[in-house]
Amino acid sequence: MSLFDKFDAALQLKEGLADIGKDPTDVVFDSLISATEGIVKGRRTILAGTNNYLGLTFDKDCIAAGVAALESQGTGTTGSRMANGSYAAHGALEAELADFFQCDHAMVFSTGFTANLGVLTALLGKGDVVLLDADAHASLYDGCQMSGADIFRFKHNDVKSLERRLERLKDRASRCLIVVEGMYSVLGDCAPLAEFVELKERFGARLLVDEAHSVGVYGEHGCGVAELQGVLDKVDFIVGTFSKSLGAMGGFCASRHDVLGLFRYISRPFMFTASPSPAVMATTREALRQLRTRPELRQTLWENASRLYNGLQELGFELGPEISPVVAVRCKDRQSALANWNKLLEAGIYVNMMLPPATPGGASFLRCSISAAHTPNQITKIIKTFAEL
Amino acid sequence: MTFSTEATGVKLAEILSEYLKTNCADTPAGNREITAATNMVSDLQLDSFQVMEFMLEVEDHYDIAIDMESLSNIQTIQDLAAVVITAHND
Numbered sequence: 001m002s003l004f005d006k007f008d009a010a011l012q013l014k015e016g017l018a019d020i021g022k023d024p025t026d027v028v029f030d031s032l033i034s035a036t037e038g039i040v041k042g043r044r045t046i047l048a049g050t051n052n053y054l055g056l057t058f059d060k061d062c063i064a065a066g067v068a069a070l071e072s073q074g075t076g077t078t079g080s081r082m083a084n085g086s087y088a089a090h091g092a093l094e095a096e097l098a099d100f101f102q103c104d105h106a107m108v109f110s111t112g113f114t115a116n117l118g119v120l121t122a123l124l125g126k127g128d129v130v131l132l133d134a135d136a137h138a139s140l141y142d143g144c145q146m147s148g149a150d151i152f153r154f155k156h157n158d159v160k161s162l163e164r165r166l167e168r169l170k171d172r173a174s175r176c177l178i179v180v181e182g183m184y185s186v187l188g189d190c191a192p193l194a195e196f197v198e199l200k201e202r203f204g205a206r207l208l209v210d211e212a213h214s215v216g217v218y219g220e221h222g223c224g225v226a227e228l229q230g231v232l233d234k235v236d237f238i239v240g241t242f243s244k245s246l247g248a249m250g251g252f253c254a255s256r257h258d259v260l261g262l263f264r265y266i267s268r269p270f271m272f273t274a275s276p277s278p279a280v281m282a283t284t285r286e287a288l289r290q291l292r293t294r295p296e297l298r299q300t301l302w303e304n305a306s307r308l309y310n311g312l313q314e315l316g317f318e319l320g321p322e323i324s325p326v327v328a329v330r331c332k333d334r335q336s337a338l339a340n341w342n343k344l345l346e347a348g349i350y351v352n353m354m355l356p357p358a359t360p361g362g363a364s365f366l367r368c369s370i371s372a373a374h375t376p377n378q379i380t381k382i383i384k385t386f387a388e389l
Numbered sequence: 390m391t392f393s394t395e396a397t398g399v400k401l402a403e404i405l406s407e408y409l410k411t412n413c414a415d416t417p418a419g420n421r422e423i424t425a426a427t428n429m430v431s432d433l434q435l436d437s438f439q440v441m442e443f444m445l446e447v448e449d450h451y452d453i454a455i456d457m458e459s460l461s462n463i464q465t466i467q468d469l470a471a472v473v474i475t476a477h478n479d
Contacts, residue, residue, distance in 0.1 A: 134441060151457040155445055168454045357436035362412070 021342035024353040035373040046378050048368045049352040054297045055373025056247040062283045069282035077275045089281035105260040107253045110273045112241030113139040115251025118269035124149040129176040159195045166203040176205040182214035182225030188326030194229040208237040216245025216291045246287040250276045301372040311383035329366040337364035340389045347385045397470040398425040408443045425467040
Protein backbone atom coordinates (compact mmCIF):
# COMPACT_ATOMS: atom_id res chain seq x y z
CA MET A 1 0.00 0.00 0.00
CA SER A 2 1.55 3.32 -1.04
CA LEU A 3 0.64 6.95 -0.61
CA PHE A 4 -0.49 7.11 -4.23
CA ASP A 5 -2.70 3.96 -4.29
CA LYS A 6 -5.76 6.05 -3.50
CA PHE A 7 -5.48 7.61 -6.97
CA ASP A 8 -6.27 4.29 -8.69
CA ALA A 9 -10.00 5.02 -8.56
CA ALA A 10 -9.49 8.52 -10.04
CA LEU A 11 -7.35 7.05 -12.81
CA GLN A 12 -10.06 4.50 -13.65
CA LEU A 13 -12.63 7.30 -13.75
CA LYS A 14 -10.44 9.40 -16.05
CA GLU A 15 -9.81 6.49 -18.43
CA GLY A 16 -13.51 5.55 -18.42
CA LEU A 17 -14.50 9.10 -19.38
CA ALA A 18 -11.90 9.25 -22.13
CA ASP A 19 -13.19 5.98 -23.65
CA ILE A 20 -16.58 7.57 -24.32
CA GLY A 21 -15.26 10.65 -26.09
CA LYS A 22 -14.53 14.10 -24.69
CA ASP A 23 -13.78 14.15 -20.94
CA PRO A 24 -16.51 16.36 -19.38
CA THR A 25 -14.09 17.52 -16.71
CA ASP A 26 -11.67 18.82 -19.31
CA VAL A 27 -13.68 21.01 -21.69
CA VAL A 28 -11.70 23.99 -22.97
CA PHE A 29 -13.34 27.14 -24.32
CA ASP A 30 -10.79 28.39 -26.83
CA SER A 31 -12.52 31.76 -26.86
CA LEU A 32 -15.78 33.35 -25.75
CA ILE A 33 -18.08 35.14 -28.19
CA SER A 34 -20.69 36.31 -25.69
CA ALA A 35 -22.29 35.31 -22.39
CA THR A 36 -24.02 32.44 -24.18
CA GLU A 37 -21.62 31.38 -26.94
CA GLY A 38 -18.05 30.17 -27.14
CA ILE A 39 -15.67 28.23 -29.35
CA VAL A 40 -14.99 24.61 -28.36
CA LYS A 41 -12.67 22.56 -30.57
CA GLY A 42 -13.10 25.18 -33.31
CA ARG A 43 -16.92 24.95 -33.21
CA ARG A 44 -19.40 27.66 -32.23
CA THR A 45 -21.06 26.29 -29.12
CA ILE A 46 -24.10 27.48 -27.20
CA LEU A 47 -23.23 27.68 -23.51
CA ALA A 48 -26.09 26.14 -21.54
CA GLY A 49 -24.18 25.09 -18.47
CA THR A 50 -22.51 28.17 -17.01
CA ASN A 51 -24.83 29.38 -14.18
CA ASN A 52 -24.61 32.81 -15.82
CA TYR A 53 -28.25 33.40 -14.90
CA LEU A 54 -28.48 37.11 -15.64
CA GLY A 55 -25.98 36.98 -18.50
CA LEU A 56 -23.89 39.84 -17.12
CA THR A 57 -20.40 38.49 -17.84
CA PHE A 58 -20.15 40.52 -21.04
CA ASP A 59 -22.19 43.51 -19.89
CA LYS A 60 -20.41 46.64 -21.10
CA ASP A 61 -20.85 48.56 -17.87
CA CYS A 62 -19.56 45.65 -15.76
CA ILE A 63 -16.54 45.35 -18.04
CA ALA A 64 -15.93 49.11 -17.93
CA ALA A 65 -16.07 49.08 -14.13
CA GLY A 66 -13.57 46.21 -14.02
CA VAL A 67 -11.19 47.90 -16.47
CA ALA A 68 -11.33 51.18 -14.54
CA ALA A 69 -10.54 49.35 -11.27
CA LEU A 70 -7.65 47.48 -12.91
CA GLU A 71 -6.17 50.72 -14.18
CA SER A 72 -6.65 52.71 -10.99
CA GLN A 73 -6.01 50.04 -8.32
CA GLY A 74 -3.94 47.33 -9.97
CA THR A 75 -4.34 43.63 -10.61
CA GLY A 76 -4.59 42.23 -7.09
CA THR A 77 -4.59 42.90 -3.38
CA THR A 78 -1.64 40.54 -2.77
CA GLY A 79 -2.80 39.47 0.65
CA SER A 80 -5.53 39.13 3.24
CA ARG A 81 -7.49 42.02 4.67
CA MET A 82 -6.23 41.20 8.17
CA ALA A 83 -2.60 41.49 7.08
CA ASN A 84 -2.69 43.92 4.16
CA GLY A 85 -5.71 46.04 4.95
CA SER A 86 -8.95 46.47 3.05
CA TYR A 87 -9.66 48.42 -0.11
CA ALA A 88 -12.52 50.89 0.03
CA ALA A 89 -14.45 48.73 -2.43
CA HIS A 90 -14.53 45.78 0.00
CA GLY A 91 -16.36 47.86 2.59
CA ALA A 92 -18.56 49.51 -0.03
CA LEU A 93 -19.70 46.15 -1.41
CA GLU A 94 -20.38 44.88 2.12
CA ALA A 95 -22.57 47.92 2.80
CA GLU A 96 -24.39 47.42 -0.50
CA LEU A 97 -25.00 43.74 0.25
CA ALA A 98 -26.34 44.54 3.74
CA ASP A 99 -28.69 47.09 2.18
CA PHE A 100 -29.76 44.60 -0.51
CA PHE A 101 -30.65 41.91 2.04
CA GLN A 102 -32.20 44.47 4.43
CA CYS A 103 -29.94 43.51 7.31
CA ASP A 104 -27.22 45.18 9.36
CA HIS A 105 -24.14 43.20 8.41
CA ALA A 106 -22.43 41.65 5.42
CA MET A 107 -19.00 40.17 4.88
CA VAL A 108 -17.16 39.48 1.64
CA PHE A 109 -15.05 36.36 0.99
CA SER A 110 -12.76 35.43 -1.88
CA THR A 111 -14.93 32.57 -3.19
CA GLY A 112 -18.33 31.09 -2.43
CA PHE A 113 -16.65 27.92 -1.15
CA THR A 114 -14.50 30.00 1.21
CA ALA A 115 -17.57 31.89 2.40
CA ASN A 116 -19.17 28.65 3.55
CA LEU A 117 -15.98 27.38 5.18
CA GLY A 118 -15.38 30.77 6.81
CA VAL A 119 -18.89 31.25 8.15
CA LEU A 120 -19.44 27.69 9.39
CA THR A 121 -16.07 27.40 11.13
CA ALA A 122 -16.59 30.76 12.83
CA LEU A 123 -20.15 30.06 13.86
CA LEU A 124 -19.80 26.45 15.04
CA GLY A 125 -17.52 24.60 17.41
CA LYS A 126 -17.32 21.51 19.56
CA GLY A 127 -20.55 20.90 21.44
CA ASP A 128 -22.66 22.64 18.80
CA VAL A 129 -24.98 20.71 16.49
CA VAL A 130 -25.63 20.98 12.76
CA LEU A 131 -28.71 19.63 11.03
CA LEU A 132 -27.69 19.51 7.39
CA ASP A 133 -29.86 18.82 4.33
CA ALA A 134 -28.59 15.55 2.83
CA ASP A 135 -28.25 17.14 -0.64
CA ALA A 136 -26.28 20.16 0.55
CA HIS A 137 -23.27 21.38 -1.43
CA ALA A 138 -19.80 19.99 -0.69
CA SER A 139 -18.67 23.35 0.73
CA LEU A 140 -21.41 23.15 3.37
CA TYR A 141 -20.45 19.59 4.30
CA ASP A 142 -16.77 20.54 4.49
CA GLY A 143 -17.41 23.69 6.54
CA CYS A 144 -19.53 21.74 9.02
CA GLN A 145 -16.90 19.01 9.31
CA MET A 146 -14.07 21.52 9.79
CA SER A 147 -16.01 23.20 12.59
CA GLY A 148 -15.89 20.20 14.97
CA ALA A 149 -19.65 20.37 15.60
CA ASP A 150 -21.77 17.20 15.70
CA ILE A 151 -23.38 16.79 12.28
CA PHE A 152 -26.68 15.05 11.61
CA ARG A 153 -28.29 14.95 8.20
CA PHE A 154 -31.98 15.09 7.41
CA LYS A 155 -33.77 13.98 4.24
CA HIS A 156 -33.59 16.49 1.43
CA ASN A 157 -36.23 19.25 1.74
CA ASP A 158 -38.18 17.03 4.17
CA VAL A 159 -39.85 19.11 6.90
CA LYS A 160 -40.89 16.03 8.93
CA SER A 161 -37.38 14.60 8.80
CA LEU A 162 -35.96 17.89 10.13
CA GLU A 163 -38.65 18.14 12.79
CA ARG A 164 -37.92 14.60 14.07
CA ARG A 165 -34.22 15.40 14.38
CA LEU A 166 -34.90 18.66 16.22
CA GLU A 167 -37.13 16.75 18.64
CA ARG A 168 -34.35 14.22 19.29
CA LEU A 169 -31.93 17.03 20.17
CA LYS A 170 -34.06 18.16 23.13
CA ASP A 171 -32.04 20.80 25.07
CA ARG A 172 -29.29 20.81 22.45
CA ALA A 173 -31.67 22.40 19.91
CA SER A 174 -30.69 25.85 21.21
CA ARG A 175 -27.12 25.16 20.05
CA CYS A 176 -28.26 23.91 16.67
CA LEU A 177 -27.69 25.44 13.24
CA ILE A 178 -29.92 24.22 10.41
CA VAL A 179 -28.02 24.38 7.12
CA VAL A 180 -29.86 24.33 3.79
CA GLU A 181 -29.76 25.85 0.31
CA GLY A 182 -32.33 28.12 -1.34
CA MET A 183 -32.37 26.52 -4.78
CA TYR A 184 -30.45 23.26 -5.14
CA SER A 185 -28.03 23.29 -8.01
CA VAL A 186 -28.49 19.84 -9.53
CA LEU A 187 -32.29 19.65 -9.95
CA GLY A 188 -33.23 23.31 -9.48
CA ASP A 189 -35.67 22.50 -6.68
CA CYS A 190 -36.27 24.97 -3.83
CA ALA A 191 -36.24 24.46 -0.07
CA PRO A 192 -39.46 24.93 1.94
CA LEU A 193 -37.85 27.79 3.85
CA ALA A 194 -41.06 29.12 5.41
CA GLU A 195 -41.63 25.73 7.09
CA PHE A 196 -37.98 25.51 8.13
CA VAL A 197 -38.23 28.98 9.71
CA GLU A 198 -41.30 27.89 11.67
CA LEU A 199 -39.37 24.87 12.98
CA LYS A 200 -36.23 26.77 13.90
CA GLU A 201 -38.28 29.32 15.83
CA ARG A 202 -40.28 26.63 17.63
CA PHE A 203 -37.12 24.79 18.72
CA GLY A 204 -34.89 27.85 19.32
CA ALA A 205 -32.40 26.85 16.61
CA ARG A 206 -30.75 29.07 13.95
CA LEU A 207 -31.00 28.83 10.17
CA LEU A 208 -28.33 29.35 7.51
CA VAL A 209 -29.43 29.42 3.86
CA ASP A 210 -27.01 29.18 0.96
CA GLU A 211 -28.58 31.24 -1.83
CA ALA A 212 -25.68 30.75 -4.26
CA HIS A 213 -27.96 29.72 -7.13
CA SER A 214 -31.00 31.77 -6.15
CA VAL A 215 -29.73 35.36 -5.70
CA GLY A 216 -30.79 37.33 -8.76
CA VAL A 217 -33.23 34.57 -9.68
CA TYR A 218 -35.97 34.43 -7.01
CA GLY A 219 -37.89 37.07 -5.07
CA GLU A 220 -39.40 40.41 -5.99
CA HIS A 221 -36.04 42.12 -5.61
CA GLY A 222 -33.89 39.12 -6.53
CA CYS A 223 -32.75 38.42 -2.95
CA GLY A 224 -33.46 34.70 -3.32
CA VAL A 225 -35.81 31.98 -2.15
CA ALA A 226 -36.09 33.40 1.39
CA GLU A 227 -37.49 36.62 -0.07
CA LEU A 228 -39.82 34.69 -2.39
CA GLN A 229 -41.26 32.80 0.58
CA GLY A 230 -41.56 35.92 2.76
CA VAL A 231 -38.98 34.92 5.37
CA LEU A 232 -35.94 37.01 4.42
CA ASP A 233 -35.99 38.79 7.79
CA LYS A 234 -36.27 35.49 9.67
CA VAL A 235 -33.24 33.72 8.22
CA ASP A 236 -30.23 34.09 10.53
CA PHE A 237 -27.44 33.85 7.95
CA ILE A 238 -27.55 34.08 4.17
CA VAL A 239 -24.48 32.98 2.25
CA GLY A 240 -23.89 33.16 -1.46
CA THR A 241 -21.52 33.73 -4.31
CA PHE A 242 -20.61 36.39 -6.86
CA SER A 243 -19.80 33.75 -9.46
CA LYS A 244 -23.29 33.03 -10.78
CA SER A 245 -25.90 35.79 -11.27
CA LEU A 246 -23.27 38.45 -10.55
CA GLY A 247 -20.88 37.06 -13.15
CA ALA A 248 -17.66 37.48 -11.17
CA MET A 249 -16.00 35.48 -8.40
CA GLY A 250 -16.21 35.63 -4.62
CA GLY A 251 -18.65 34.96 -1.81
CA PHE A 252 -20.52 36.69 0.98
CA CYS A 253 -22.49 36.30 4.16
CA ALA A 254 -25.29 38.65 5.23
CA SER A 255 -26.96 38.65 8.64
CA ARG A 256 -29.01 40.71 11.07
CA HIS A 257 -26.89 39.36 13.95
CA ASP A 258 -24.05 41.50 15.30
CA VAL A 259 -21.82 38.44 15.67
CA LEU A 260 -21.17 38.52 11.92
CA GLY A 261 -19.06 41.61 12.55
CA LEU A 262 -16.82 39.48 14.78
CA PHE A 263 -16.27 36.69 12.26
CA ARG A 264 -13.36 38.56 10.69
CA TYR A 265 -11.37 38.09 13.91
CA ILE A 266 -11.85 34.33 14.15
CA SER A 267 -12.64 32.98 10.69
CA ARG A 268 -9.44 31.38 9.41
CA PRO A 269 -10.63 30.94 5.79
CA PHE A 270 -11.23 34.72 5.82
CA MET A 271 -8.08 35.70 7.72
CA PHE A 272 -5.64 33.62 5.68
CA THR A 273 -6.94 34.13 2.12
CA ALA A 274 -6.00 36.97 -0.21
CA SER A 275 -8.94 39.36 -0.47
CA PRO A 276 -10.93 39.74 -3.70
CA SER A 277 -9.16 41.82 -6.35
CA PRO A 278 -10.19 45.40 -7.23
CA ALA A 279 -11.57 44.33 -10.63
CA VAL A 280 -13.69 41.59 -9.04
CA MET A 281 -15.09 44.05 -6.50
CA ALA A 282 -15.86 46.59 -9.21
CA THR A 283 -17.64 44.21 -11.59
CA THR A 284 -19.57 42.66 -8.71
CA ARG A 285 -20.77 46.04 -7.47
CA GLU A 286 -21.89 47.04 -10.95
CA ALA A 287 -23.63 43.66 -11.48
CA LEU A 288 -25.40 44.02 -8.11
CA ARG A 289 -26.53 47.51 -9.14
CA GLN A 290 -27.97 46.07 -12.35
CA LEU A 291 -29.59 43.15 -10.53
CA ARG A 292 -31.40 45.73 -8.38
CA THR A 293 -32.36 48.16 -11.12
CA ARG A 294 -33.14 45.89 -14.08
CA PRO A 295 -35.94 43.51 -13.04
CA GLU A 296 -36.47 42.79 -16.73
CA LEU A 297 -33.36 40.57 -16.61
CA ARG A 298 -35.14 38.28 -14.14
CA GLN A 299 -38.29 38.33 -16.24
CA THR A 300 -36.39 37.29 -19.37
CA LEU A 301 -34.55 34.62 -17.40
CA TRP A 302 -37.84 33.06 -16.30
CA GLU A 303 -39.33 33.27 -19.80
CA ASN A 304 -36.27 31.44 -21.12
CA ALA A 305 -36.37 28.87 -18.32
CA SER A 306 -40.05 28.11 -19.01
CA ARG A 307 -39.40 27.84 -22.75
CA LEU A 308 -36.63 25.28 -22.25
CA TYR A 309 -38.39 23.30 -19.51
CA ASN A 310 -41.66 23.08 -21.44
CA GLY A 311 -39.89 22.23 -24.69
CA LEU A 312 -37.94 19.36 -23.16
CA GLN A 313 -40.97 18.14 -21.23
CA GLU A 314 -43.02 18.01 -24.44
CA LEU A 315 -40.30 15.80 -25.91
CA GLY A 316 -40.89 13.35 -23.06
CA PHE A 317 -37.71 13.92 -21.07
CA GLU A 318 -37.86 13.34 -17.32
CA LEU A 319 -36.97 16.68 -15.72
CA GLY A 320 -36.52 18.20 -12.26
CA PRO A 321 -39.66 18.79 -10.17
CA GLU A 322 -40.29 22.45 -11.03
CA ILE A 323 -39.53 25.06 -13.68
CA SER A 324 -36.34 26.88 -12.75
CA PRO A 325 -33.24 28.25 -14.47
CA VAL A 326 -31.69 24.85 -13.81
CA VAL A 327 -33.24 22.26 -16.10
CA ALA A 328 -31.94 18.78 -15.28
CA VAL A 329 -32.62 15.98 -17.76
CA ARG A 330 -32.57 12.55 -16.13
CA CYS A 331 -30.68 9.85 -18.06
CA LYS A 332 -31.36 6.15 -17.79
CA ASP A 333 -27.81 5.40 -16.66
CA ARG A 334 -24.28 6.72 -16.46
CA GLN A 335 -23.30 5.45 -19.91
CA SER A 336 -26.22 7.09 -21.69
CA ALA A 337 -25.49 10.36 -19.85
CA LEU A 338 -21.88 10.27 -21.03
CA ALA A 339 -22.83 9.36 -24.60
CA ASN A 340 -25.55 12.02 -24.86
CA TRP A 341 -23.37 14.69 -23.29
CA ASN A 342 -20.79 14.01 -26.00
CA LYS A 343 -23.43 14.09 -28.75
CA LEU A 344 -24.68 17.47 -27.50
CA LEU A 345 -21.17 18.90 -27.45
CA GLU A 346 -20.47 17.58 -30.95
CA ALA A 347 -23.67 19.34 -32.06
CA GLY A 348 -22.56 22.63 -30.50
CA ILE A 349 -24.42 22.55 -27.17
CA TYR A 350 -22.51 22.66 -23.90
CA VAL A 351 -24.35 21.43 -20.78
CA ASN A 352 -23.11 19.99 -17.49
CA MET A 353 -22.93 16.29 -16.83
CA MET A 354 -23.84 15.26 -13.30
CA LEU A 355 -22.93 11.73 -12.22
CA PRO A 356 -23.36 9.83 -8.94
CA PRO A 357 -22.37 10.05 -6.14
CA ALA A 358 -22.64 13.86 -6.55
CA THR A 359 -26.32 13.61 -7.55
CA PRO A 360 -29.65 13.09 -5.78
CA GLY A 361 -30.91 9.52 -5.82
CA GLY A 362 -27.73 8.26 -7.42
CA ALA A 363 -29.08 9.22 -10.86
CA SER A 364 -27.22 10.68 -13.84
CA PHE A 365 -28.30 14.00 -15.33
CA LEU A 366 -27.60 16.34 -18.19
CA ARG A 367 -27.92 19.68 -16.44
CA CYS A 368 -28.76 22.83 -18.37
CA SER A 369 -28.55 26.24 -16.75
CA ILE A 370 -30.36 28.97 -18.61
CA SER A 371 -29.51 32.66 -18.88
CA ALA A 372 -31.39 35.90 -19.45
CA ALA A 373 -28.92 36.40 -22.30
CA HIS A 374 -30.01 33.30 -24.23
CA THR A 375 -32.00 34.17 -27.35
CA PRO A 376 -35.21 32.35 -28.32
CA ASN A 377 -33.32 30.89 -31.30
CA GLN A 378 -30.62 29.49 -29.06
CA ILE A 379 -33.20 27.83 -26.82
CA THR A 380 -34.98 26.39 -29.84
CA LYS A 381 -31.65 24.95 -31.02
CA ILE A 382 -31.00 23.40 -27.59
CA ILE A 383 -34.44 21.73 -27.62
CA LYS A 384 -34.01 20.56 -31.23
CA THR A 385 -30.62 19.04 -30.44
CA PHE A 386 -32.04 17.19 -27.43
CA ALA A 387 -34.79 15.86 -29.71
CA GLU A 388 -32.15 14.31 -31.95
CA LEU A 389 -30.43 12.35 -29.14
CA MET B 390 -36.15 -1.29 25.73
CA THR B 391 -32.72 -2.81 25.02
CA PHE B 392 -31.47 -4.32 21.79
CA SER B 393 -29.07 -7.23 21.34
CA THR B 394 -26.33 -6.88 18.75
CA GLU B 395 -27.51 -10.04 17.02
CA ALA B 396 -31.18 -9.05 16.78
CA THR B 397 -30.27 -5.53 15.68
CA GLY B 398 -27.97 -6.97 12.99
CA VAL B 399 -30.81 -9.16 11.67
CA LYS B 400 -33.21 -6.20 11.54
CA LEU B 401 -30.62 -3.97 9.86
CA ALA B 402 -29.99 -6.68 7.25
CA GLU B 403 -33.74 -6.68 6.55
CA ILE B 404 -33.84 -2.90 6.18
CA LEU B 405 -30.80 -2.96 3.88
CA SER B 406 -32.28 -5.77 1.74
CA GLU B 407 -35.44 -3.72 1.32
CA TYR B 408 -33.43 -0.60 0.45
CA LEU B 409 -31.42 -2.53 -2.17
CA LYS B 410 -34.53 -4.05 -3.74
CA THR B 411 -36.09 -0.61 -4.06
CA ASN B 412 -33.05 1.40 -5.11
CA CYS B 413 -30.48 -0.99 -6.58
CA ALA B 414 -32.64 -3.64 -8.23
CA ASP B 415 -30.72 -3.42 -11.50
CA THR B 416 -27.30 -3.97 -9.87
CA PRO B 417 -25.71 -7.16 -8.48
CA ALA B 418 -26.30 -5.77 -4.95
CA GLY B 419 -30.06 -5.86 -5.54
CA ASN B 420 -30.39 -9.61 -4.94
CA ARG B 421 -27.45 -10.21 -2.67
CA GLU B 422 -27.95 -11.98 0.65
CA ILE B 423 -27.12 -9.63 3.52
CA THR B 424 -25.47 -10.88 6.71
CA ALA B 425 -23.89 -9.23 9.74
CA ALA B 426 -20.52 -9.45 8.01
CA THR B 427 -21.64 -7.77 4.78
CA ASN B 428 -19.45 -4.79 3.95
CA MET B 429 -21.59 -2.08 2.36
CA VAL B 430 -18.82 -0.65 0.22
CA SER B 431 -16.54 -3.54 -0.73
CA ASP B 432 -19.24 -6.26 -0.95
CA LEU B 433 -22.19 -4.26 -2.28
CA GLN B 434 -20.32 -1.48 -4.12
CA LEU B 435 -22.65 1.13 -2.63
CA ASP B 436 -21.48 4.68 -3.24
CA SER B 437 -21.36 7.32 -0.49
CA PHE B 438 -24.77 8.71 -1.42
CA GLN B 439 -26.44 5.29 -1.22
CA VAL B 440 -24.84 4.57 2.15
CA MET B 441 -26.09 7.94 3.43
CA GLU B 442 -29.62 7.27 2.14
CA PHE B 443 -29.68 3.86 3.83
CA MET B 444 -28.46 5.42 7.10
CA LEU B 445 -31.35 7.92 6.99
CA GLU B 446 -33.75 4.96 6.72
CA VAL B 447 -32.10 3.35 9.74
CA GLU B 448 -32.30 6.56 11.78
CA ASP B 449 -36.00 6.87 11.08
CA HIS B 450 -36.71 3.20 11.82
CA TYR B 451 -35.07 3.36 15.26
CA ASP B 452 -35.88 7.05 15.90
CA ILE B 453 -32.23 7.79 16.60
CA ALA B 454 -29.69 10.27 15.30
CA ILE B 455 -26.31 9.00 14.06
CA ASP B 456 -23.71 11.74 13.70
CA MET B 457 -21.49 11.84 10.63
CA GLU B 458 -18.32 11.06 12.57
CA SER B 459 -19.79 7.74 13.72
CA LEU B 460 -20.86 6.99 10.16
CA SER B 461 -17.29 7.21 8.91
CA ASN B 462 -16.32 4.17 11.05
CA ILE B 463 -19.13 1.94 9.82
CA GLN B 464 -18.29 -0.66 7.18
CA THR B 465 -20.32 -3.76 8.02
CA ILE B 466 -23.85 -4.39 9.27
CA GLN B 467 -22.28 -5.52 12.54
CA ASP B 468 -20.48 -2.15 12.88
CA LEU B 469 -23.77 -0.40 12.24
CA ALA B 470 -25.59 -2.52 14.83
CA ALA B 471 -23.12 -1.39 17.50
CA VAL B 472 -23.63 2.27 16.56
CA VAL B 473 -27.43 1.89 16.54
CA ILE B 474 -27.40 0.34 20.03
CA THR B 475 -25.14 3.13 21.37
CA ALA B 476 -27.31 5.84 19.81
CA HIS B 477 -30.45 4.20 21.17
CA ASN B 478 -29.04 3.96 24.69
CA ASP B 479 -27.95 7.63 24.57
